Every structure is written in structure tokens, then in C-alpha cells.
Amino acid sequence: MGDTDTMRTGLITTVNTNIGDDLIREGICSVLREVFRGHEIEFVLVNKHQPLSVFPEQHPMHLAKMTRYLPKGRYHADRLIARLASRLGPSRLDSCDLVVQCGAPVLWPGCHRCEWAEPIWNQVIGRLWKRIPVLNLAAGACYPWERQPARVDDPDDARYLRTILGYCCLTTVRDALAQSLCASLGTQTPLIPCSAFLATRQRVACGGTDGIVVINYMRGAGHYDWGQEIDPARWENMVKALLGRLKNRHRLAFLCHSEEEYLLAQGLDPTLPRLWPKTAQEYSTLVSEASVGLCNRVHGAVALAGLGVPCVAVGTDTRLLMVDAIGLPYWYVKKASVDELEHTIEDLLTHRSQARERLLGLRSKAWKQYVEAVADAIR
Incomplete structure (x- = not known):
């Protein structure tokens, strides 16, 4: 200096x-x-x-x-x-x-x-x-x-x-x-x-087992197909089916990182609230009632985990390994299924307290x- x-x-x-x-x-x-x-x-x-x-x-x-x-x-x-x-x-x-x-x-x-x-x-x-x-x-x-x-x-x-x-x-x-x-x-x-x-190290989400399940959705589950013949329609239909199952038991909300995601969420289910934080401070405030998450954007999963919110990530490339590094579940989109995702989300909710303590300790x-x-x- x-x-x-x-x-x-x-x-x-x-x-x-x-x-x-x-x-x-x-x-x-x-x-x-x-x-x-x-x-x-x-x-x-x-x-x-x-x-x-x-x-x-x-x-x-x-x-x-x-x-x-x-x-x-x-x-x-x-x-x-x-x-x-x-x-x-x-x-x-x-x-x-x-x-x-x-x-x-x-x-x-x-x-x-x-x-x-x-x-x-x-x-x-x-x-x-x-x-x-x-x-x-x-x-x-x-x-x-x-x-x-x-x-x-x-x-x-x-x-x-x-x-x-x-x-x-x-x-x-x-x-x-x-x-x-x-x-x-x-x-x-x-x-x-x-x-x-x-990013939000001074904050902790307060959502319990009755908190909000946040969903971050991207078309095709990621930025790129990479020539892997990923079917965006299959992923869209899978998310719609999953939402139909979860909304009968849990509060749901979309978590959007861009205008495109905000508009896509409206098409998936116009009855659900859409959260679109613009800053790190807004992020921690808007997701403060989250219990668990399902994310296509891996940084969404990692940032939620930093607040003590366990997530499952679904994606198209090796950025998923960021989620593996913090010990959370993930799926390559072509291997994911509605049943597996529903089971994973319910399991995260059941063991949320233990996952929260582990994530905050890892943070x-x-x-x-x-x-x-x-x-x-x-x-």
C-alpha cells in the first residue's frame, strides 16, 4: 500500500x-x-x-x-x-x-x-x-x-x-x-x-419446515446444451408436474436471477409469487422465509446454502460440482425425474435442521x- x-x-x-x-x-x-x-x-x-x-x-x-x-x-x-x-x-x-x-x-x-x-x-x-x-x-x-x-x-x-x-x-x-x-x-x-x-454471511434464513420452497427455473435447466441433446420441453413439463405435487403440501415461490427467468416463471404457474432480488442484501431479505430450494442456477443454490437453506440443483454442466463441494444433492438434467426430485425435496425438508447447522458450520x-x-x- x-x-x-x-x-x-x-x-x-x-x-x-x-x-x-x-x-x-x-x-x-x-x-x-x-x-x-x-x-x-x-x-x-x-x-x-x-x-x-x-x-x-x-x-x-x-x-x-x-x-x-x-x-x-x-x-x-x-x-x-x-x-x-x-x-x-x-x-x-x-x-x-x-x-x-x-x-x-x-x-x-x-x-x-x-x-x-x-x-x-x-x-x-x-x-x-x-x-x-x-x-x-x-x-x-x-x-x-x-x-x-x-x-x-x-x-x-x-x-x-x-x-x-x-x-x-x-x-x-x-x-x-x-x-x-x-x-x-x-x-x-x-x-x-x-x-x-x-455473500450473506451475517444473515440466516428463518424458514422452518413450514417455510417456502423456492424454485429457480431456467429453460433447459442451464445456460447451454453443449450438444448433449437436452430436451427443454421435458424439463419444463417435469417442473410443472413437480409444482403440481408440491403446492398441495407446501408454500412455493419462484426465485429469479434475470428478467427471462421472471417471465418464464409466470408461464410455469402464474399463481405463485416471483422473487427477483437485485442485490445481495435484497437476496437475503426476499428468501428469509425459505426452507429448501430447487435451483438451476448453481449460484442460487450456493447462496441459499450460505443462508442455511439446503437445496437440490439440476443442471447441464460441471458447474454442478460447486454444489457437490458443499455436500448438497444435484442432478444432471437428463437423469432427473419428478419422483426423484420430489423425494429429494421432501428429504431435505425432513432433515432441514441438521442440514442448516451443517451448512452454517461449513460457511x-x-x-x-x-x-x-x-x-x-x-x-
């Missing part, structure tokens, strides 16, 4: 997409506030999906935006401008005391082609990492459920991942696949639950692991 007590911290993150990214980031920010207790922290957010946001508005690097108008050769022109212009002035991260990559998938098929690889990792972090500590926290793997790799086979992906792992003085992972793939690349990483687990353990790992890395 400089002469003041202000800790300027750059966060490579996703902004204004859905609350899942906010929950990841808030969990990390809470850890950093604890590690740097006694110091003021200024967070500098860099939206990786707008990677040129890493540079000030007047920086020549923004000329790269003009390549979108080229009829061809845009990729190579963009990389050339990135290499040249990035040297003509400092980035917004140059004045930081610490840089943190905030969760989300880091390993996936074709990850070396991500839009932030060149401007953020290669041009900025590659220049700064020897003088500014870089942390990669809650990194995850995202591969098709039916094609889980034992190693990173794409040589370009492997080269990219070895590079960014080498830049980071600490990488923590949120799932076992990410841990094994990092090990295959030569980097040993601690496995700690996703930081979204800590305390994860908090301690993150705080100690970060403190040790920057010492």
Missing part, C-alpha cells in the same frame, strides 16, 4: 448481468475487508465482458473498438492494436495495490479465446503481476456433463491457463474438476466453496479458509 491507509483493489468481474456474479463478488469483498481490517478499501471494478474498461476512457487502447467495422481481419487487427496501444499509457489497474479475479468459470473448452484474455490478462496483468499481487479466487471449471475431461487437451487452452495461473500468487478453486485440471497443468490449488457461499470454515489463504498469499 501507499502512504495512506487506503487499499486500492482491482476486481476482474462481471457487472450488470445477473445477481450470481454480484454474490460471487460480494463474498470476495467481505473476505478482503476482513483481511485488510483497519484500512479503507477502494474497489476498482473491471468488467471482463467489456475488457477495454480496464483502460481509462481517453486511453489509445479504445481504438481497438474500431476494428468491429472492418469487413475482415478484425481478430488480428484487434490483437495488433492491443499490443501497441496498451504500452501507451497506464491501465486502471496500474495504481492498484492488489488485483483479484472474482470467481466464475476460468477453465472451459476454448477458454483461451475469451474476450478478456488479450487486453486484461496478456497486456495488463502480464505486465503488472511481478509488482502487484494477483489473486484468482473461487475459480471454476465449466465443461459438458457428459464430457468431463481428465486434463486440458487443447494446447492453446493449456498454454493460456498455465500463463494466468503463473501470474497469480494464489488460486483457489470451487470444484473438484477445476482442482484436478489445475493440478494437471502443474498448479496445486485449495478447494474452498464458491465465494457466493459467503464458518470456508470463511476462515479464505481469510487465511488470502492473508498468507499477500504477506
Whole structure:
């Protein structure tokens, strides 16, 4: 740090997409506030999906935006401008005391082609990492459920991942696949639950066995089909049938992370309330009466678990392993059935008190692991 007590911290993150990214980031920010207790922290957010946001508005690097108008050769022109212009002035991260990559998938098929690889990792972090500590926290793997790799086979992906792992003085992972793939690349990483687990650390949901069963629904049960021939209609009909069974015995509500999910929920059952939190604080308030959950968004399941609410997750890819890391049930959507999901939800309700205590204990353990790992890395 400089002469003041202000800790300027750059966060490579996703902004204004859905609350899942906010929950990841808030969990990390809470850890950093604890590690740097006694110091003021200024967070500098860099939206990786707008990677040129890493540079000030007047920086020549923004000329790269003009390549979108080229009829061809845009990729190579963009990389050339990135290499040249990035040297003509400092980035917004140059004045930081610490840089943190905030969760989300880091390993996936074709990850070396991500839009932030060149401007953020290669041009900025590659220049700064020897003088500014870089942390990669809650990194995850995202591969098709039916094609889980034992190693990173794409040589370009492997080269990219070895590079960014080498830049980071600490990488923590949120799932076992990410841990094994990092090990295959030569980097040993601690496995700690996703930081979204800590986003609402000061709160606990109060719903008992008569609380609300919250349902988070996505079309096709996930972001991508991954060529696995997932039938969205089958999943939709399964959820409708499940709702029909559960609403006779329990209070139900939809938990939505996006406008699309909010509208889809209306089509599934217009009689049920729809919750659409916009902030981490709203999240914990709106789900305060939840007893258990069924989630397609794994961050929904993890954040609910952080409030002591056990969930079952249904998805399409290895992000489900985040849920496995906190000891909760999950189903690959093609293997799920109405009977199995109903039984799982009822079982979670029956043993809710024990699950709640276990999850809150795990939350305390994860908090301690993150705080100690970060403190040790920057010492």
C-alpha cells in the first residue's frame, strides 16, 4: 500500500448481468475487508465482458473498438492494436495495490479465446503481476456433463491457463474438476466453496419446515446444451408436474436471477409469487422465509446454502460440482425425474435442521479458509 491507509483493489468481474456474479463478488469483498481490517478499501471494478474498461476512457487502447467495422481481419487487427496501444499509457489497474479475479468459470473448452484474455490478462496483468499481487479466487471449471475431461487437451487452452495461473500468487478453486485440471497443468490449488457461499454471511434464513420452497427455473435447466441433446420441453413439463405435487403440501415461490427467468416463471404457474432480488442484501431479505430450494442456477443454490437453506440443483454442466463441494444433492438434467426430485425435496425438508447447522458450520470454515489463504498469499 501507499502512504495512506487506503487499499486500492482491482476486481476482474462481471457487472450488470445477473445477481450470481454480484454474490460471487460480494463474498470476495467481505473476505478482503476482513483481511485488510483497519484500512479503507477502494474497489476498482473491471468488467471482463467489456475488457477495454480496464483502460481509462481517453486511453489509445479504445481504438481497438474500431476494428468491429472492418469487413475482415478484425481478430488480428484487434490483437495488433492491443499490443501497441496498451504500452501507451497506464491501465486502471496500474495504481492498484492488489488485483483479484472474482470467481466464475476460468477453465472451459476454448477458454483461451475469451474476450478478456488479450487486453486484461496478456497486456495488463502480464505486465503488472511481478509488482502487484494477483489473486484468482473461487475459480471454476465449466465443461459438458457428459464430457468431463481428465486434463486440458487443447494446447492453446493449456498454454493460456498455465500463463494466468503463473501470474497469480494464489488460486483457489470451487470444484473438484477445476482442482484436478489445475493440478494437471502443474498448479496445486485449495478447494474452498464458491465465494457466493459467503455473500450473506451475517444473515440466516428463518424458514422452518413450514417455510417456502423456492424454485429457480431456467429453460433447459442451464445456460447451454453443449450438444448433449437436452430436451427443454421435458424439463419444463417435469417442473410443472413437480409444482403440481408440491403446492398441495407446501408454500412455493419462484426465485429469479434475470428478467427471462421472471417471465418464464409466470408461464410455469402464474399463481405463485416471483422473487427477483437485485442485490445481495435484497437476496437475503426476499428468501428469509425459505426452507429448501430447487435451483438451476448453481449460484442460487450456493447462496441459499450460505443462508442455511439446503437445496437440490439440476443442471447441464460441471458447474454442478460447486454444489457437490458443499455436500448438497444435484442432478444432471437428463437423469432427473419428478419422483426423484420430489423425494429429494421432501428429504431435505425432513432433515432441514441438521442440514442448516451443517451448512452454517461449513460457511464458518470456508470463511476462515479464505481469510487465511488470502492473508498468507499477500504477506
